[in-house]
Amino acid sequence: MLIHGAGGHAKVVVSILSACGERVTGVFDDNRIGLWQPGAHVIRPYTPDFKGSEKLIIAIGNNQDRKRIADSVCHAFGKAIHPAAIVDNTVVIGEGTVIVHGAIVQAGSCIGDHVIVNTGAIVDHDCLISDFVHIASAATLCGSVRVGECTLVGAGSVVAPGIAIGKECVIGAGAVVVRDVPDYAKVVGNPARVII
Numbered sequence: 001m002l003i004h005g006a007g008g009h010a011k012v013v014v015s016i017l018s019a020c021g022e023r024v025t026g027v028f029d030d031n032r033i034g035l036w037q038p039g040a041h042v043i044r045p046y047t048p049d050f051k052g053s054e055k056l057i058i059a060i061g062n063n064q065d066r067k068r069i070a071d072s073v074c075h076a077f078g079k080a081i082h083p084a085a086i087v088d089n090t091v092v093i094g095e096g097t098v099i100v101h102g103a104i105v106q107a108g109s110c111i112g113d114h115v116i117v118n119t120g121a122i123v124d125h126d127c128l129i130s131d132f133v134h135i136a137s138a139a140t141l142c143g144s145v146r147v148g149e150c151t152l153v154g155a156g157s158v159v160a161p162g163i164a165i166g167k168e169c170v171i172g173a174g175a176v177v178v179r180d181v182p183d184y185a186k187v188v189g190n191p192a193r194v195i196i
Contacts, residue, residue: 005029090108115133127146132149156174
């Protein structure tokens with residue numbers, strides 16, 4: 001598996017792939033050249049013909065950056081799901097998605113492309129998570145929540161059942177969302193209120 005990105009999230013993706021018995025054969029990063037870690041993989045700017053038959057994961061936490069890179073990559077995309085995550089066998093998971101240690105994704109949920117379900121996050125039954133979303137560590141989405149493209153659901157936040165969150169939103173860390181959130185909004189607090 002190839003990864004694109006060499007920051008902190010990339011270390012997590014490498015850990016997940018290792019736990020799955022998958023070998024990382026190359027790391028791309030357009031901003032860094034050289035050794036990633038002592039004795040580790042060579043970092044190079046993205047090259048479409050480098051190991052073209054291998055799948056790639058974009059290991060970058062920022063939603064907009066992940067989307068921009070996905071639009072320019074020629075490789076097919078893989079998935080990284082840690083064995084310690086609990087994912088019901090009815091869940092649909094898109095390409096390029098990363099589900100981290102201790103996450104739970106319940107029955108009937110649909111996870112889009114290039115989504116991050118981070119450490120200890122809970123996605124309850126029948127949720128619909130659009131492409132390029134990041135569900136941060138310890139966030140909880142109750143049943144039938146819908147989350148729009150490129151939205152960040154902050155660490156430790158809670159989204160009540162049946163809530164719809166628009167695209168490109170930021171749900172602040174620890175927020176408790178009890179009302180629908182419009183596109184491009186930033187919400188914080190308990191109960192969550194729009195601040196932008």
